[in-house]
Amino acid sequence: MKEIKDPKLVQSYLQAHQLETIFNEAIMPYLSLYHCEQGELILSQGEPSKYLYVLVKGKIKIYTTSAEGKTLILSFKSAIEVIGDIEYVQEIDTINTVEAVSSVYMIGVQHTNLKKFTNDFSPFLQFILKIITEKFYLKNNSMSFNLMYPVEVRLASYLLSVTQDDNESLFTGQLSTTSLTDTANLIGTSYRHLNRVIKQFCSDGLMERSKGFILIKDREALKTIAGGNIYE
Amino acid sequence: MKEIKDPKLVQSYLQAHQLETIFNEAIMPYLSLYHCEQGELILSQGEPSKYLYVLVKGKIKIYTTSAEGKTLILSFKSAIEVIGDIEYVQEIDTINTVEAVSSVYMIGVQHTNLKKFTNDFSPFLQFILKIITEKFYLKNNSMSFNLMYPVEVRLASYLLSVTQDDNESLFTGQLSTTSLTDTANLIGTSYRHLNRVIKQFCSDGLMERSKGFILIKDREALKTIAGGNIYE
DNA sequence: CATTATTGAGGACATATGTCCTAACAGAGA
DNA sequence: TCTCTGTTAGGACATATGTCCTCAATAATG
Numbered sequence: 001m002k003e004i005k006d007p008k009l010v011q012s013y014l015q016a017h018q019l020e021t022i023f024n025e026a027i028m029p030y031l032s033l034y035h036c037e038q039g040e041l042i043l044s045q046g047e048p049s050k051y052l053y054v055l056v057k058g059k060i061k062i063y064t065t066s067a068e069g070k071t072l073i074l075s076f077k078s079a080i081e082v083i084g085d086i087e088y089v090q091e092i093d094t095i096n097t098v099e100a101v102s103s104v105y106m107i108g109v110q111h112t113n114l115k116k117f118t119n120d121f122s123p124f125l126q127f128i129l130k131i132i133t134e135k136f137y138l139k140n141n142s143m144s145f146n147l148m149y150p151v152e153v154r155l156a157s158y159l160l161s162v163t164q165d166d167n168e169s170l171f172t173g174q175l176s177t178t179s180l181t182d183t184a185n186l187i188g189t190s191y192r193h194l195n196r197v198i199k200q201f202c203s204d205g206l207m208e209r210s211k212g213f214i215l216i217k218d219r220e221a222l223k224t225i226a227g228g229n230i231y232e
Numbered sequence: 233m234k235e236i237k238d239p240k241l242v243q244s245y246l247q248a249h250q251l252e253t254i255f256n257e258a259i260m261p262y263l264s265l266y267h268c269e270q271g272e273l274i275l276s277q278g279e280p281s282k283y284l285y286v287l288v289k290g291k292i293k294i295y296t297t298s299a300e301g302k303t304l305i306l307s308f309k310s311a312i313e314v315i316g317d318i319e320y321v322q323e324i325d326t327i328n329t330v331e332a333v334s335s336v337y338m339i340g341v342q343h344t345n346l347k348k349f350t351n352d353f354s355p356f357l358q359f360i361l362k363i364i365t366e367k368f369y370l371k372n373n374s375m376s377f378n379l380m381y382p383v384e385v386r387l388a389s390y391l392l393s394v395t396q397d398d399n400e401s402l403f404t405g406q407l408s409t410t411s412l413t414d415t416a417n418l419i420g421t422s423y424r425h426l427n428r429v430i431k432q433f434c435s436d437g438l439m440e441r442s443k444g445f446i447l448i449k450d451r452e453a454l455k456t457i458a459g460g461n462i463y464e
Numbered sequence: 465c466a467t468t469a470t471t472g473a474g475g476a477c478a479t480a481t482g483t484c485c486t487a488a489c490a491g492a493g494a
Numbered sequence: 495t496c497t498c499t500g501t502t503a504g505g506a507c508a509t510a511t512g513t514c515c516t517c518a519a520t521a522a523t524g
Contacts, residue, residue, distance in 0.1 A: 064372070064376060066376060066380065070380065072376055072379060072380075074372070074375075085365070086365045086368055086369060089361050089362060089365040090362070090365050090366065090369065092369075095369065095372065096372070119354070119358075120354040121354075122351070122352040122353075122354055122357060125354060125357040125358065125361060126351075126357065128361065129321050129357060129360065129361055129364070130321060130322070132361070132364055132365060132368060133317070133318045133321040133322050133364060134322065135368060136318055136364060136367065136368050136371065137318060137322065137324075137327065139368065139371050139372070139375065140296070140306070140327065140328070140371070142375075143306075143371065143374075143375045143378065144296060144298060144304055146375065146378070146379055147304060147378055147379070147420050148298065148302070148304075150479095150480065150481090151480080151481075152480095180502085181502095188379050189481070189482090190481070190482055190483080191502090192481085192482070192483075192484095192503095192504085193480080193481050193482070195502085195503060195504070196480095196481085196504085198503095199503085199504080209503095382509095382510065382511090383510080383511075384510095412472080413472095421511075421512090422511070422512055422513080423472090423473095424473090424474085424511085424512070424513075424514095425510080425511050425512070427472085427473060427474070428474085428510095428511085431473085431474080441473095
């Protein structure tokens with residue numbers, strides 16, 4: 001992660017998302033812009049958390065790793081989103097791993113400064129309150145989704161999320177096979193079963209498997225299968 | 233639900249839970265105490281939400297009903313807990329049904345009054361922020377729990393929750409059979425499978441089934457099976 | 465009291481998913 | 495090039511859970 005020391009750029013991002021009002025003057029000098037490459041880890045589960053970030057551009061995915069080493073995807077998020085809010089409020093270590101799915105820009109600020117300058121600033125409190133309740137609401141839904149629908153549906157949903165690049169309207173429709181094991185963990189199933197479902201999708205003509213890649217052929221059909229897309 | 237018009241009682245509950253500081257003077261006249269009988273619905277999913285409640289005594293359960301009519305238990309909660317907070321912040325209809333498991337006392341206040349008098353009062357904002365982030369954190373865990381563990385474990389967990397009366401140390405160890413279908417829905421499985429698992433538990437000597445009741449015999453064994461108890 | 469309706473437990477089978485193992489294939493070093 | 499080794503897809507089987515149906519016990523009714 002690279003810090004970009006350009007207060008004007010910070011300001012322009014704040015303005016672009018109507019965020020100027022949630023921060024007071026006192027905190028402004030402590031806001032900074034950060035950039036992450038695609039694939040980079042923004043936060044790692046279990047690490048002490050020192051920063052709160054506001055995602056202003058790009059796409060991230062959030063996942064958790066259980067004691068037994070299983071990983072489970074929690075969600076994909078695009079701007080505007082806050083990262084590290086729970087940890088900030090609860091004063092706990094990072095609870096989930098956050099990874100940049102695309103190139104990502106975030107406005108970051110240290111917990112200590114935030115506490116010092118905005119802890120009593122209601123617009124800020126109201127802002128994260130809004131964000132967190134929305135997160136909670138979505139999690140509510142995704143939990144039901146996960147409990148009620150089979151892997152087939154979750155995979156379709158996942159594929160749609162991963163192969164789409166929001167910023168431009170183009171998407172590759174390709175998915176590297178290298179990390180199929182990861183993918184399995186992410187949607188909460190076994191590698192074996194993932195393969196089964198992929199094979200199913202292939203023979204249904206929804207996708208094709210070739211040397212190290214999966215090519216999505218019928219995006220619409222995937223959307224139909226996915227129904228409501230939880231991973232967004 | 234019955235309103236108890238006794239400002240002094242409200243004050244004493246607030247004091248008992250160190251809640252005086254989260255409300256300002258202006259809102260005080262609008263706080264009122266409410267009482268619910270065991271089994272009574274406090275909030276119903278889909279209804280407009282007008283009140284925010286602070287649970288000060290007793291135990292509640294929160295569940296959701298899907299479009300297809302399936303119900304899924306979300307959690308059990310004891311004091312201190314806030315009910316209707318998400319709805320208050322997001323200004324949406326009630327998202328989950330809340331039911332009194334025991335006799336319940338709550339301090340209630342109308343959204344409109346809260347908005348008018350405490351919307352800029354940081355101690356209050358900080359308080360619900362704390363509560364909601366904690367909820368979020370727990371939901372995070374319970375989601376993993378639900379995805380990772382079989383019905384057996386969830387049932388054990390459920391039984392422990394339902395048959396225990398926090399307030400006193402006595403518990404009945406009995407569970408009415410009348411609502412086994414409900415129970416199945418609540419832990420996210422079918423009635424058929426629930427029966428299977430109960431039968432299993434019976435033949436393992438953990439419980440006994442008799443005329444309309446289930447009697448829990450080996451609470452410790454259930455605890456072992458449940459591991460971390462998500463429904464609390 | 466006999467008969468019918470209701471309800472709850474469980475049998476039979478289907479499906480989703482997990483575990484373990486194997487075969488095919490690709491890349492690395494001799 | 496040949497062999498070794500690691501990786502990946504898929505076979506075989508086990509387990510968890512869902513669906514549908516039946517049977518028995520109980521309650522309701524004539």
